[in-house]
Amino acid sequence: IETNIPVQSRELWNKHKVKKFSTGEEFEEKFISHVEWTLARSLYNCDDLAAYQATSQSVRDNLVIDWNKTQQRQTARGGKRVYYLSLEFLMGRALDNALINMRTDTSTEDVGETDETLTKGNTSREMIKNAMKELGFKLEDILEQEPDAALGNGGLGRLAACFVDSLATGNYPAWGYGLRYQYGIFAQKIINGYQVETPDYWLNFSNPWEIERAEIQVPINFYGYVDRPQGEQSTLAPSDWIGGERVLAMAHDMPIPGFKTSTVNNLRLWNAKPTTEFDFSKFNNGDYKNSVEQQQRAESITAVLYPNDNFEQGKELRLKQQYFWCAASLHDIVRRFKKNKRPWSEFPDAIAIQLNDTHPTMAIVELQRILVDLEKLDWHKAWDIVTKTFAYTNHTVMQEALEKWPVQLLGRLLPRHMEIIYDINWFFLQSVEKRFPHDMDLLSRVSIIEEAAGDRQVRMAFLAIIGSHKVNGVAELHSDLIKSTIFQDFVKIYGANKFTNVTNGITPRRWLKQANPKLAQLISETINDPNDDYLLDMSKLTELSKHAEDESFQKKWNDVKQFNKLRLADLIKRLNGGVDIIDREHIRNTLFDIQVKRIHEYKRQQMNIFGVIHRYLEMKELLEAGSSIEDVAEKYPRKVSIFGGKSAPGYYMAKLIIKLVNSVAEVVNGDTEIQDLLKVFFIPDYNVSKAEIITPASDLSEHISTAGTEASGTSNMKFVMNGGLIIGTVDGANVEITREIGEDNIFLFGNLSENVDELRYNHQFHSSALPESLLKVMDAVENGAFSTENISEFKPLIDSIKHQGDYYLVSDDFESYIATQHLVDQVYHKEKKEWLKKSVLSVANVGFFSSDRCIEEYAETIWNAEPVKPE
Ligand code: TH1
Numbered sequence: 001i002e003t004n005i006p007v008q009s010r011e012l013w014n015k016h017k018v019k020k021f022s023t024g025e026e027f028e029e030k031f032i033s034h035v036e037w038t039l040a041r042s043l044y045n046c047d048d049l050a051a052y053q054a055t056s057q058s059v060r061d062n063l064v065i066d067w068n069k070t071q072q073r074q075t076a077r078g079g080k081r082v083y084y085l086s087l088e089f090l091m092g093r094a095l096d097n098a099l100i101n102m103r104t105d106t107s108t109e110d111v112g113e114t115d116e117t118l119t120k121g122n123t124s125r126e127m128i129k130n131a132m133k134e135l136g137f138k139l140e141d142i143l144e145q146e147p148d149a150a151l152g153n154g155g156l157g158r159l160a161a162c163f164v165d166s167l168a169t170g171n172y173p174a175w176g177y178g179l180r181y182q183y184g185i186f187a188q189k190i191i192n193g194y195q196v197e198t199p200d201y202w203l204n205f206s207n208p209w210e211i212e213r214a215e216i217q218v219p220i221n222f223y224g225y226v227d228r229p230q231g232e233q234s235t236l237a238p239s240d241w242i243g244g245e246r247v248l249a250m251a252h253d254m255p256i257p258g259f260k261t262s263t264v265n266n267l268r269l270w271n272a273k274p275t276t277e278f279d280f281s282k283f284n285n286g287d288y289k290n291s292v293e294q295q296q297r298a299e300s301i302t303a304v305l306y307p308n309d310n311f312e313q314g315k316e317l318r319l320k321q322q323y324f325w326c327a328a329s330l331h332d333i334v335r336r337f338k339k340n341k342r343p344w345s346e347f348p349d350a351i352a353i354q355l356n357d358t359h360p361t362m363a364i365v366e367l368q369r370i371l372v373d374l375e376k377l378d379w380h381k382a383w384d385i386v387t388k389t390f391a392y393t394n395h396t397v398m399q400e401a402l403e404k405w406p407v408q409l410l411g412r413l414l415p416r417h418m419e420i421i422y423d424i425n426w427f428f429l430q431s432v433e434k435r436f437p438h439d440m441d442l443l444s445r446v447s448i449i450e451e452a453a454g455d456r457q458v459r460m461a462f463l464a465i466i467g468s469h470k471v472n473g474v475a476e477l478h479s480d481l482i483k484s485t486i487f488q489d490f491v492k493i494y495g496a497n498k499f500t501n502v503t504n505g506i507t508p509r510r511w512l513k514q515a516n517p518k519l520a521q522l523i524s525e526t527i528n529d530p531n532d533d534y535l536l537d538m539s540k541l542t543e544l545s546k547h548a549e550d551e552s553f554q555k556k557w558n559d560v561k562q563f564n565k566l567r568l569a570d571l572i573k574r575l576n577g578g579v580d581i582i583d584r585e586h587i588r589n590t591l592f593d594i595q596v597k598r599i600h601e602y603k604r605q606q607m608n609i610f611g612v613i614h615r616y617l618e619m620k621e622l623l624e625a626g627s628s629i630e631d632v633a634e635k636y637p638r639k640v641s642i643f644g645g646k647s648a649p650g651y652y653m654a655k656l657i658i659k660l661v662n663s664v665a666e667v668v669n670g671d672t673e674i675q676d677l678l679k680v681f682f683i684p685d686y687n688v689s690k691a692e693i694i695t696p697a698s699d700l701s702e703h704i705s706t707a708g709t710e711a712s713g714t715s716n717m718k719f720v721m722n723g724g725l726i727i728g729t730v731d732g733a734n735v736e737i738t739r740e741i742g743e744d745n746i747f748l749f750g751n752l753s754e755n756v757d758e759l760r761y762n763h764q765f766h767s768s769a770l771p772e773s774l775l776k777v778m779d780a781v782e783n784g785a786f787s788t789e790n791i792s793e794f795k796p797l798i799d800s801i802k803h804q805g806d807y808y809l810v811s812d813d814f815e816s817y818i819a820t821q822h823l824v825d826q827v828y829h830k831e832k833k834e835w836l837k838k839s840v841l842s843v844a845n846v847g848f849f850s851s852d853r854c855i856e857e858y859a860e861t862i863w864n865a866e867p868v869k870p871e
Contacts, residue, residue, distance in 0.1 A: 182203060
């Protein structure tokens with residue numbers, strides 16, 4: 001590896017080589033020097049926030065040493081590099097995760113240098129916890145100081161975060177590329193039952209986890225026009241793009257530590273900055289102020305994350321974000337490749353780029369532009385390199401989420417790219433015509449350009465397929481569905497081999513060890529794995545099966561669950577202004593039923609709350625008919641129904657669902673007649689750090705999307721990994737969860753995806769009677785049972801089912817949903833041993849859903865990349 005330091009100086013560099021702290025005492029010394037030097041504070045004004053910052057800076061120092069070594073090693077070995085392009089990384093907090101991943105007390109082979117002091121029983125997290133205590137702080141309180149890095153909407157962003165964890169853990173030479181939004185996903189406040197969005201000021205107190213690379217600044221152009229050499233007519237020839245607006249992309253790096261390895265990978269996030277070039281034409285006109293103002297507008301590109309999940313608004317600024325990020329990342333990737341002076345034809349052997357949904361599709365066009373316009377490669381040679389480099393992951397079949405950009409807009413913002421897209425399309429359609437002559441219908445169906453009435457649009461998913469060598473879905477059902485629906489024609493054109501499946505996963509480090517330390521401890525004791533090696537090889541969990549019916553073990557298992565339920569009850573009390581709604585006396589016999597995820601009609605939170613209303617009405621009816629509360633409890637035993645999740649700010653129906661949940665909560669929780677047998681709570685501002693408290697506390701969680709709509713879901717995996725059972729539809733990864741844990745251990749209900757089209761058709765053309773149970777619920781809602789001022793407030797929710805075709809099939813699944821909820825009640829309350837057995841067996845067989853398995857599959861079947869292990 002090259003350096004400009006003269007040979008005679010290197011000895012001195014080595015003599016003063018920086019060292020990681022490896023004892024509690026060394027940590028304390030680091031901590032204090034950061035308090036004094038980095039924060040310019042002292043013993044006399046070091047509060048919890050300062051302690052969090054000093055701790056993070058100290059831990060970061062260790063990571064940076066490993067980060068540097070990792071980068072040197074990966075460069076020296078020269079293996080294939082993987083780049084994961086994602087517009088979202090929903091990282092959550094970094095400190096506790098770093099403390100967990102930093103431990104090196106391993107017994108397995110080749111996982112890197114081990115510090116003697118960090119050996120068995122003295123994990124670095126415990127070591128730091130003790131040191132913090134000596135310094136006068138409680139680690140748990142310090143961890144709470146960290147704001148979430150919430151640069152994502154939901155599952156897609158969190159998947160990217162789990163993937164970078166697994167990439168580092170698996171020692172893959174892999175970087176993530178994303179945007180450093182000034183504001184992540186908004187913070188949700190609930191005011192009078194309504195969602196109110198407030199800005200997420202996550203960078204307010206500076207971010208100790210990022211390294212600003214002020215020296216890495218990439219100029220990015222927009223608008224302008226295309227110029228070609230005199231006489232050159234063809235758009236295939238090298239062309240000049242004269243940009244009209246220029247901004248700078250500045251890199252910020254986040255170290256990503258692997259678990260029990262010294263590999264620390266990089267997550268590079270781009271920040272938009274004004275150029276230092278000055279517009280002299282304006283200056284000469286005396287318009288100094290305007291000129292400066294225009295430059296400041298650059299910063300708006302990375303100001304805020306678009307808060308839509310599974311929905312595309314088609315805003316110009318969003319396209320600007322996408323191109324800004326793709327261009328900066330590709331420039332960086334190409335620069336690194338060029339250092340090695342390898343021929344361009346070897347680019348795909350050196351680099352794999354994974355596109356997280358269609359958001360980074362412009363990277364395909366940008367690489368083609370770089371190769372043709374800047375590197376002067378022949379168009380077809382360039383295109384061969386491009387398609388071998390990229391692979392595309394599809395995450396949704398929902399029409400409203402599929403990206404399409406008006407030709408007008410794209411052509412104005414990126415004129416050269418629009419030409420290149422037309423040329424890509426031309427060659428593609430020619431090849432289709434050759435294989436399927438005279439099929440005009442096929443050509444117009446698969447064209448990248450959609451010629452709809454009026455405005456032509458660029459179909460980004462088609463461009464992504466055509467520019468990639470592999471396309472994958474995120475769960476088996478989903479991967480089958482894309483082949484038979486939205487991408488059917490492309491299967492015909494390319495053959496089925498281009499399309500594959502990689503079922504999603506989650507990192508067990510954060511979602512088991514970090515979120516549920518009590519369960520992790522019970523597991524490591526039970527399967528006799530004191531060094532937590534099961535977190536790297538989840539098949540070890542099958543050992544738990546042996547104990548599934550052992551009563552004393554079941555008791556320990558249940559105790560962990562009760563501990564986690566109490567922890568959640570504390571959180572709910574705090575979020576409820578200190579008012580406790582959960583009866584702690586009976587918490588062991590209270591079923592915690594949880595649905596936390598983005599609010600969306602397809603995820604059917606409305607069906608859940610209708611189910612709650614149904615239960616409440618039935619309880620009231622029994623009481624009115626003279627039943628005792630004991631009799632009521634017999635049929636409707638204790639339950640807390642917990643909701644949480646954000647609605648897109650402009651999604652009217654989703655916001656109405658939130659309001660309905662809160663209105664129902666107010667009525668039910670205030671009804672003394674039912675004596676605490678039923679409680680409802682909406683957790684405001686659901687995010688990653690709250691999920692770490694919520695997930696371990698579920699007895700039951702709901703994954704009840706209309707069949708065929710949820711591509712995978714990943715919270716289903718998180719709940720199962722924490723011993724919660726699932727009530728769910730046959731959708732997304734629920735299918736494989738059932739396969740892995742066994743159908744006795746999951747509560748499935750509802751119609752299957754193959755029947756959805758017919759059911760929808762029937763709704764439109766044959767009005768059939770809605771089920772009694774649902775009508776009863778809707779009557780109560782319509783009659784104002786949960787309204788205070790505006791009786792017709794919830795009418796749109798009712799109407800969409802009654803009068804607008806019930807697109808999400810609530811009426812078709814409601815009765816089987818209610819029946820299955822009854823079954824759940826019976827098993828939970830009458831067959832507790834059975835319940836606990838199901839819970840243990842679920843965890844025992846959840847191993848498949850580790851994101852480590854996903855990354856292995858991507859590496860082997862899509863990237864052809866290998867780990868670079870530390871010596
Ligand atoms: C989600 C899918 O809805 C979910 O089923 C899946 O588990 C997750 O991705 C990870 O694969 C999606 N999130 C988004 C967000 C945007 C656009 C499309 C999708 S699909 C902005």
